[in-house]
Amino acid sequence: xxxxxxxxxxxxxxxxxxxxxxxxxxxxxxxxxxxxxxxxxxxxxxxxxxxxxxxxxxxxxxxxxxxxxxxxxxxxxxxxxxxxxxxxxxxxxxxxxxxxxxxxxxxxxxxxxxxxxxxxxxxxxxxxxxxxxxxxxxxxxxxxxxxxxxxxxxxxxxxxxxxxxxxxxxxxxxxxxxxxxxxxxxxxxxxxxxxxxxxxxxxxxxxxxxxxxxxxxxxxxxxxxxxxxxxxxxxxxxxxxxxxxxxxxxxxxxxxx
Numbered sequence: 001x002x003x004x005x006x007x008x009x010x011x012x013x014x015x016x017x018x019x020x021x022x023x024x025x026x027x028x029x030x031x032x033x034x035x036x037x038x039x040x041x042x043x044x045x046x047x048x049x050x051x052x053x054x055x056x057x058x059x060x061x062x063x064x065x066x067x068x069x070x071x072x073x074x075x076x077x078x079x080x081x082x083x084x085x086x087x088x089x090x091x092x093x094x095x096x097x098x099x100x101x102x103x104x105x106x107x108x109x110x111x112x113x114x115x116x117x118x119x120x121x122x123x124x125x126x127x128x129x130x131x132x133x134x135x136x137x138x139x140x141x142x143x144x145x146x147x148x149x150x151x152x153x154x155x156x157x158x159x160x161x162x163x164x165x166x167x168x169x170x171x172x173x174x175x176x177x178x179x180x181x182x183x184x185x186x187x188x189x190x191x192x193x194x195x196x197x198x199x200x201x202x203x204x205x206x207x208x209x210x211x212x213x214x215x216x217x218x219x220x221x222x223x224x225x226x227x228x229x230x231x232x233x234x235x236x237x238x239x240x241x242x243x244x245x246x247x248x249x250x251x252x253x254x255x256x257x
Contacts, residue, residue, distance in 0.1 A: 033060035069128040071121065086110060090113040106219065106240055106249045113243020125174050132229055135169045142177055143169070148202055155183050155193070155207045158248055159212035166207060170196075170229070173223050180229070180237075181207070187220035194228065197241050212244035223248060 002016045005011050036059050039049040064075045087103035088110055109115055123131040135141065135151075143149045155163045168182035169193065180192040199208045212220075221236040223229045229237075246252055 029057055032058065036060070036062065055140075069113055069124055071124075072121075074119075083229070090144060091228050106216075106243050109239065111243065113239050114238035115235040118235045120230050120232045121229050122228055123234070131174050132170050132172055132234075134182070134227055135171050135178075137227065138171055138173060141171050141173070143178075148179055150200060150207060151177070153200070153205055154205045155181070155198075155209060157204075157212055157217065158210040158244070159213040160214075163209070163213035163214040164191075172247055178182075183217065185217050189222070191220040191222060192237055193217075193220070194238055194241055195219070209241070211241040212248045216244065216248060 007013065034052070040059070042095060043050055062075055064073050066073050086103050086106055088097070088099040090097040091100050096191065097218055099110060103106060105111060105113050125131050135143070150166045153166050155166060157163045164185035166181050166184040167184045167190065169178045170180040170182060172179045178195045181198060182194055183191050185191055193209055197209055197211050199210070200206075201208060213243055221233060221241055223233045
């Protein structure tokens with residue numbers, strides 16, 4: 001039995017097929033616009049010049065997010081920053097070659113020591129309070145008796161030398177675990193080190209942080225406000241220690257074999 005004709009030879013089956021084709025084409029354009037929200041325009045490898053963004057069918061309209069607790073709004077499609085000439089050179093003459101730092105990779109933010117320009121405000125809990133705080137200011141959070149308390153332990157660096165002594169632990173009030181260790185160094189004051197990069201030696205009462213050497217603790221970025229750390233400061237501290245796994249010792253940049 002033939003389908004019922006709607007107009008001329010156009011029946012229900014053809015109408016459904018045409019509707020699907022139009023929907024699929026629209027879906028392709030929608031997904032292509034959405035996946036170009038962040039990271040565009042891309043840059044040419046050889047010249048560093050930005051490529052074209054494309055027309056309205058290639059890019060979605062800017063999206064703005066309302067931040068909680070009266071922090072305003074933010075848009076991932078913010079204005080593009082000016083190009084920065086980093087103190088680095090390519091390892092060999094190819095567009096895909098890695099960059100080799102010519103200055104201080106920790107301060108210049110190269111490779112694993114790179115950071116993102118996050119907000120200059122603290123990370124907040126669901127109730128709007130600072131998420132990461134010193135343990136001494138958290139009245140209902142404490143170190144479990146089954147675990148070693150890092151406060152008072154000696155910290156050693158990748159070279160086995162003493163970097164300082166832990167004077168405080170900074171805890172995550174949302175997840176209730178230690179995020180940073182506050183270390184009193186010789187001559188450089190108090191610095192924060194990520195707990196995720198620390199190894200506690202229970203039997204020796206030591207904490208080993210093999211990301212950087214003992215002397216390099218003096219240049220760890222420090223929070224501006226006592227007892228408070230911003231998202232941007234967290235980013236720079238973690239980047240500093242992360243970069244140490246490659247740049248702390250020249251031998252780490254050489255092949256194992």
